[in-house]
Amino acid sequence: MYQIGIDLGGTFIKAGVVDEQNKIVSKKMVESHVDADVEGLCTRMVQCAVDALTEAGVTMDEVGSIGVGVPGAVDAGRGVVVYCSNIGFRNTPLAGIISQKTGKPVYVQNDANVAAYGEVVAGAAKGYKDVIVVTLGTGVGGGIIIDGKIYSGFNSFGGELGHTVIVHDGEPCPCGRRGCLESYASATALIKQTRISMRNHTESRLWNICPDISKIDGKTAFDAMRAGSKAATEVVNQYINYLGCGLTNFINIFQPEILLIGGGISKEGETLLEPLRKILSVETYGSSMDAPKTKIGVCTLRNDAGTIGAANLHNLYESFITKG
Numbered sequence: 141m142y143q144i145g146i147d148l149g150g151t152f153i154k155a156g157v158v159d160e161q162n163k164i165v166s167k168k169m170v171e172s173h174v175d176a177d178v179e180g181l182c183t184r185m186v187q188c189a190v191d192a193l194t195e196a197g198v199t200m201d202e203v204g205s206i207g208v209g210v211p212g213a214v215d216a217g218r219g220v221v222v223y224c225s226n227i228g229f230r231n232t233p234l235a236g237i238i239s240q241k242t243g244k245p246v247y248v249q250n251d252a253n254v255a256a257y258g259e260v261v262a263g264a265a266k267g268y269k270d271v272i273v274v275t276l277g278t279g280v281g282g283g284i285i286i287d288g289k290i291y292s293g294f295n296s297f298g299g300e301l302g303h304t305v306i307v308h309d310g311e312p313c314p315c316g317r318r319g320c321l322e323s324y325a326s327a328t329a330l331i332k333q334t335r336i337s338m339r340n341h342t343e344s345r346l347w348n349i350c351p352d353i354s355k356i357d358g359k360t361a362f363d364a365m366r367a368g369s370k371a372a373t374e375v376v377n378q379y380i381n382y383l384g385c386g387l388t389n390f391i392n393i394f395q396p397e398i399l400l401i402g403g404g405i406s407k408e409g410e411t412l413l414e415p416l417r418k419i420l421s422v423e424t425y426g427s428s429m430d431a432p433k434t435k436i437g438v439c440t441l442r443n444d445a446g447t448i449g450a451a452n453l454h455n456l457y458e459s460f461i462t463k464g
C-alpha cells in the first residue's frame with residue numbers, strides 16, 4: 141500500500157507517492173495560484189497527486205490515504221483549515237473536499253507540524269517520542285511532538301514557537317507582538333543583523349563576501365566569519381545567543397529527548413550546533429544535574445519532510461472521512 145503526501149505552499153503544491161518504507165517513489169510540483177478559488181486550488185492539488193501516481197505507475201486503488209500539510213491553523217480532528225494567511229481558506233473542510241474528489245480518507249495538518257512529524261517517522265528524530273523541531277527560515281516555525289503525536293493545543297493554534305518573546309518590548313514582529321524569537325533568530329532577522337553590521341563597519345570583510353548589500357542572505361555572516369571577519373563573528377555570536385535563549389526556553393518547558401533545527405540556517409551544521417550546545421549545557425534547567433540531557437541536531441529530510449510527514453498523518457487520526 142502507498143500513501144500520498146501533499147505539501148501546500150504559498151507558491152507551489154508538491155505531491156509525493158510514499159511507499160511503506162517511507163521512500164518517496166515519485167513527486168510532482170505545480171504552482172499553487174493561491175489567488176484562485178478554493179475549489180480550483182483543491183482540483184490542482186488532486187491533479188498534482190494523480191500526476192505523481194501516474195509517474196510512479198501506481199493506481200489510486202493502491203493508495204491507502206492522502207495527507208496534506210497546509211500553512212495555517214488546522215483543526216486536524218475535523219479535517220478543517222481554520223485560517224490561512226496567504227490562501228483563501230476560512231473554516232474550509234479541506235479533508236472532505238479532497239476526499240470527495242479521490243474517494244480516499246484524507247488528513248490535514250499545519251505544515252510545520254507535518255514537517256516535524258516527517259522527521260520523527262523517517263528523519264533525524266526517528267525512534268524518539270518527545271521531539272521539538274525549530275525551523276529557521278523566513279520566519280521561525282515550530283513543531284511539538286509529545287509521545288509520538290503532534291501537539292497543537294485545544295484549538296490547533298499551538299506550537300508557534302517562533303512567537304515566544306525573548307526580548308521584552310524588543311523588535312516588532314509580524315504577529316503584532318514585540319521581541320519574538322522570530323524577530324531575532326529567523327533568516328530574515330539574521331539578514332537584517334548582517335546588514336546593520338555592514339553599514340556600521342564599512343571596512344569589514346563582510347563587504348568582500350557580499351559587495352551588494354541587497355544580496356545578503358543567511359549564509360553571508362557565516363561565510364565572512366569563516367573568512368576571518370570580526371564584525372561577522374560578532375553578528376553570528378549574537379544570533380546564536382538569541383537562538384540559544386529561545387531553545388533553552390523550549391527545553392525547560394518540554395525537556396524533549398531531541399531538539400532538531402531545520403530550515404536554511406540549519407545547513408551550517410556544527411558551526412551552529414557546537415556553540416548552541418555550549419549555551420544549552422549551561423543555561424537549561426537541570427543541566428548541572430546527573431540526568432539525561434536533550435540531544436541537539438539538525439533536520440535531515442529537508443524538502444521531503446512535508447511530503448513524508450503528510451503521508452503518515454493517517455497514523456495519528458481516526459479515519460473520520462471514508463470513501464464518498
Ligand SMILES: [Zn+2]
Pocket residue numbers: 302303304313314315316317320322
Ligand atoms: Zn511574533
